[in-house]
Amino acid sequence: xxxENIDLSDTDKEQQYVHAVYNQIAGHFSDTRFKPWPVxxxxxxxxxxxxxxxxxxxxxxxxxxxxxxxxxxxxxxxxDSLVDICRQRQYExxxxxxxxxxxRDGAFDYVISIAVIHHFASxxxxxxxxxxxxxxxxxxxxxxxxxxxxxxxxRRKFEQGVQDVLxxxxxxxxxxxxxxxxxxxxxYHLFKEGELSDLVQSVGMCTIDQVGYDKDxxxxxxxxxxxx
Amino acid sequence: MRIITHNMLKCHVKNCTDPNKQFPLRFKDxxxxxxxxxxxxxxxVRMLPRLDWPALLKTSKELGMGLPESIPENPGEDEEFLxxxxxxxxxxxxxxxxxxxxxxxxxxxxxxxxxxxxxxxHEI
Numbered sequence: 487x488x489x490e491n492i493d494l495s496d497t498d499k500e501q502q503y504v505h506a507v508y509n510q511i512a513g514h515f516s517d518t519r520f521k522p523w524p525v526x527x528x529x530x531x532x533x534x535x536x537x538x539x540x541x542x543x544x545x546x547x548x549x550x551x552x553x554x555x556x557x558x559x560x561x562x563x564x565x566d567s568l569v570d571i572c573r574q575r576q577y578e579x580x581x582x583x584x585x586x587x588x589x590r591d592g593a594f595d596y597v598i599s600i601a602v603i604h605h606f607a608s609x610x611x612x613x614x615x616x617x618x619x620x621x622x623x624x625x626x627x628x629x630x631x632x633x634x635x636x637x638x639x640x641r642r643k644f645e646q647g648v649q650d651v652l653x654x655x656x657x658x659x660x661x662x663x664x665x666x667x668x669x670x671x672x673x674y675h676l677f678k679e680g681e682l683s684d685l686v687q688s689v690g691m692c693t694i695d696q697v698g699y700d701k702d703x704x705x706x707x708x709x710x711x712x713x714x
Numbered sequence: 715m716r717i718i719t720h721n722m723l724k725c726h727v728k729n730c731t732d733p734n735k736q737f738p739l740r741f742k743d744x745x746x747x748x749x750x751x752x753x754x755x756x757x758x759v760r761m762l763p764r765l766d767w768p769a770l771l772k773t774s775k776e777l778g779m780g781l782p783e784s785i786p787e788n789p790g791e792d793e794e795f796l797x798x799x800x801x802x803x804x805x806x807x808x809x810x811x812x813x814x815x816x817x818x819x820x821x822x823x824x825x826x827x828x829x830x831x832x833x834x835x836h837e838i
Contacts, residue, residue, distance in 0.1 A: 497835075534760070535754075535756050535757055535760055536756065536757050536758075536759070536760020536761040537760075537761070538718075538722070538761055538764045555752070555754055555757070556754050556756060556757045557757070558718060558757070558761065560719050560722065562831075564832075566828075566830070569828055570826075570828070573826065573827055573828050578715070578716060578719055579828065580715065580719070580828060580829040580830070580831055581828060581829070581830045581831060581832055582831040582832065583831075583832055583833070583838075585838075586726055586833065586838055587726070588723050588724065588725075588726050588822075588829075588831035589722050589723060589724065590722060590723070590724040590737055590766070593722040593764065594722070594764075595764065624764075
């Protein structure tokens with residue numbers, strides 16, 4: 487199915503193909519998300535003691551427990567089912583929309599957005615999401631963003647040139663009446679070469695420290711510092 | 715939710731724009747719990763600039779908890795100060811209740827220790 491042809495507003499598209507899906511698959515999703523990625527782990531380990539940060543779109547809280555003795559991270563997610571999982575793990579977390587964060591300006595030393603921005607259904611909304619990350623960051627603070635890359639070397643194969651895709655999530659053991667397994671479709675925007683840097687730079691206010699790929703090119707990563 | 719988190723929150727309803735009223739959110743009918751946590755003085759001293767002290771003070775009075783009026787000159791050497799800050803921002807958890815904005819009266823619910831900061835469509 488081509489998400490371009492889904493007759494829904496961007497908000498409803500995200501509601502149906504992102505928010506509702508994560509609430510449904512939260513348990514299974516969380517069981518498959520336990521191994522921290524090295525770039526993010528290194529970023530968190532290198533922060534000076536006393537740093538205060540936000541993990542916007544924290545999912546099951548994979549990064550909230552990595553360093554807890556001398557930095558403090560608040561996790562936020564749109565999915566209350568995923569936030570419940572974070573809470574059960576005793577992490578600091580709240581339910582919030584990434585387009586409209588409930589934090590004061592300049593509150594944080596660092597912000598991470600891991601595999602989140604690609605779920606917003608238009609360029610305008612992706613830009614607003616990035617603007618929010620920078621708004622809540624203090625000048626001199628850093629932001630780390632991961633988003634799905636179009637030029638992937640991994641096992642997933644996407645149609646050439648198509649950036650907006652639905653990606654199936656199969657819940658194993660979820661036998662339905664006809665014997666098939668339950669499949670949920672998640673919406674993704676795949677970032678082309680240079681697109682994530684352009685997006686971040688269009689928001690302004692930052693210098694780019696590092697741009698690259700991670701996880702067999704599955705992810706585009708960008709690390710920036712807020713200038714003003 | 716710990717009090718350190720509350721100090722970072724502000725009302726984000728679209729038409730709520732008075733910065734003097736959006737923050738701090740006022741607690742209403744809250745159920746608190748003290749959960750012991752290991753004190754890290756380096757963390758506390760280094761993160762002090764991130765706190766909005768007047769807002770923290772206002773919140774501490776609201777909840778009837780003790781906090782010095784201002785940050786001392788050498789906070790790292792002030793045992794009483796460090797313990798008071800640690801107890802209030804790191805060990806005090808809000809389990810249930812809500813946070814109300816003094817600007818627009820929006821009420822954010824806290825349930826099972828989780829604040830729900832989502833807004834209705836018309837408030838965004």
